[in-house]
Structure formats: C-alpha cells, structure tokens
Amino acid sequence: MRAFPAPRRPTVNRQPDQLFAQPLDQVPDFVFNEDVARVFPDMIKRSVPGYPTIVENIGVLAGQFAQPNSLLYDLGSSLGAVTQALRRHVQVEGCRVIAVDNSVAMVERCREYLHAQDAMFQELLPVEVIEADILAMQWQPASLVAMNFTLQFIAPENRLELLSRIHRTLLPGGALILSEKLRFEDQQQHALLTDLHVAFKRANGYSELEIAQKRSAIENVMLPDSLEQHRERLLAAGFSNVVPWFQCLNFASLVALP
Numbered sequence: 001m002r003a004f005p006a007p008r009r010p011t012v013n014r015q016p017d018q019l020f021a022q023p024l025d026q027v028p029d030f031v032f033n034e035d036v037a038r039v040f041p042d043m044i045k046r047s048v049p050g051y052p053t054i055v056e057n058i059g060v061l062a063g064q065f066a067q068p069n070s071l072l073y074d075l076g077s078s079l080g081a082v083t084q085a086l087r088r089h090v091q092v093e094g095c096r097v098i099a100v101d102n103s104v105a106m107v108e109r110c111r112e113y114l115h116a117q118d119a120m121f122q123e124l125l126p127v128e129v130i131e132a133d134i135l136a137m138q139w140q141p142a143s144l145v146a147m148n149f150t151l152q153f154i155a156p157e158n159r160l161e162l163l164s165r166i167h168r169t170l171l172p173g174g175a176l177i178l179s180e181k182l183r184f185e186d187q188q189q190h191a192l193l194t195d196l197h198v199a200f201k202r203a204n205g206y207s208e209l210e211i212a213q214k215r216s217a218i219e220n221v222m223l224p225d226s227l228e229q230h231r232e233r234l235l236a237a238g239f240s241n242v243v244p245w246f247q248c249l250n251f252a253s254l255v256a257l258p
C-alpha cells in the first residue's frame with residue numbers, strides 16, 4: 001500500500017480541449033462544469049487572442065492601483081489565472097485577494113492551483129476563493145476589481161447594477177479592470193473581426209466543426225456588448241473615466257476609474 005495517495009491530477013494542466021470535436025445532435029448551452037474546468041487553460045488560450053498578455057498585465061496594472069490594507073477582487077475567477085498574476089505582481093502591505101466564481105468545478109480546481117502556487121513562492125498575498133454569485137455577494141472596500149471576461153456571461157439587465165456596486169466598493173485611487181469580447185456596431189467591422197477571430201481559432205488547431213459547435217453553445221449564454229455600450233454603462237455606473245489599454249481582434253480590456 002502507498003503511504004500517500006497519488007495526486008488526483010497533475011498540478012500543471014495540459015489537457016487539450018476536445019469538447020466540441022465530435023458532431024453533436026443538439027449542441028447544449030455552454031456551462032462551466034467539470035468537463036470545461038478540466039480543459040479550461042487550453043480552451044481559453046486557444047480561443048481568446050491576447051489572453052496570456054492580458055492576464056499577466058492585469059497583475060502589472062494592479063500594482064499601480066493596489067493600496068495598503070485593502071482588498072483585490074477577481075470576479076469570475078475560473079481557475080484563478082488573474083488571482084495568480086495579482087499575487088505575483090502586487091507586493092503591497094496588507095493586501096488580500098478575494099477570488100469569486102459560482103462554478104463548483106472551477107472553485108475546487110482554483111483552490112488546488114493556488115495551493116500549488118503557495119508551495120512554489122514565498123510571501124504571496126493571502127487569498128480566499130469564494131463560491132458565490134457575483135450578483136448576490138457582500139462587498140468590502142477594495143482598491144482593485146478585475147473582471148476578466150466575466151461580465152459577458154451576466155444577464156444584460158443585471159450589468160449596470162453590478163457595475164454600480166463595484167463602483168461603490170472601490171476606494172478613491174482604485175480601479176476596475178474589465179476585459180470583454182467586443183461586438184461592433186459597424187457591420188463590416190463586426191464581420192471582419194469575427195472572421196479574423198475564426199482564423200485565430202483555426203490557427204490554434206480548432207476544426208470548422210469545433211468552431212461552429214462552440215459558437216452555437218455560447219450564443220445564448222455569452223452576450224458581448226460594443227465598446228461604446230461599455231463606456232456609456234461604466235459612466236452611468238459612476239465611473240469617471242474609461243481607458244482601453246489592450247485590444248487584440250475582438251477582445252479588449254479597459255481600466256475604469258472611480
């Protein structure tokens with residue numbers, strides 16, 4: 001008998017995303033379940049142009065906004081990629097990271113990844129991973145809120161209220177970092193960037209079938225807004241300035257100042 005049980009899975013996840021590789025009679029709506037959580041690092045890197053750059057730089061940007069003895073929120077944290085970047089880059093006295101996700105599968109694995117990060121580095125910011133709906137949670141004053149590709153999964157009628165709550169929770173001098181897939185109001189622009197995004201997925205090894213089935217899985221659950229809609233809604237939520245800092249094809253990231 002072994003003295004210690006073998007780990008359930010390797011710490012570094014290299015499982016390829018083949019979730020939509022076989023033809024499905026009916027493509028179900030996309031959900032963040034165990035199957036998705038298992039392949040998520042591969043899926044998001046091959047699907048979102050600029051994702052690794054955005055994640056790493058959220059850590060760098062956060063270093064400019066984090067204030068001593070305050071909270072940093074990672075909303076819709078999935079496996080905690082942004083939380084890990086925050087912990088690598090922010091070395092400010094008394095800061096704490098709160099990662100929130102409502103998918104049990106994501107939260108379980110996120111905790112494992114963060115334990116692995118704890119084992120590898122010293123003096124990382126303390127972190128708490130909370131399984132909760134970001135529409136129903138209690139807020140505490142924060143100097144940074146990151147929402148990396150999460151708002152697009154929130155029902156459109158709830159988006160303004162959520163951003164208003166985030167605005168109220170932010171300390172002066174803090175920031176919201178909001179990354180989203182974009183829709184374009186100009187039809188030609190929208191078609192061009194959509195085609196270029198399909199080319200990006202193809203170049204990353206997805207077949208036409210995988211691309212088509214994934215599109216139909218997400219079309220009712222992931223509803224992107226235009227940059228103009230984001231800007232207007234952030235201003236309506238109380239933010240004083242909205243600064244795009246990254247765009248790659250139809251994916252962008254903004255800094256919103258309270």
Ligand SMILES: Nc1ncnc2c1ncn2[C@@H]1O[C@H](C[S@+](CC[C@H]([NH3+])C(=O)[O-])CC(=O)[O-])[C@@H](O)[C@H]1O
Pocket residue numbers: 032044055075076077078079080081082100101102103106132133134135147148149150153154
């Ligand atoms: N109401 C909600 N409450 C809490 N979590 C939610 C809610 N709705 C969706 N989520 C969670 O938001 C995450 C969106 S993925 C974020 C990537 C990550 N930020 C990353 O930088 O790797 C984006 C994507 O897959 O395109 C999922 O884990 C959902 O469970």
Ligand SMILES: O=C(O)C(=O)Cc1ccccc1
Pocket residue numbers: 043044047048181214215218222
């Ligand atoms: O926009 C797309 O085509 C995507 O595939 C984005 C995405 C990435 C990861 C999970 C869900 C949606």
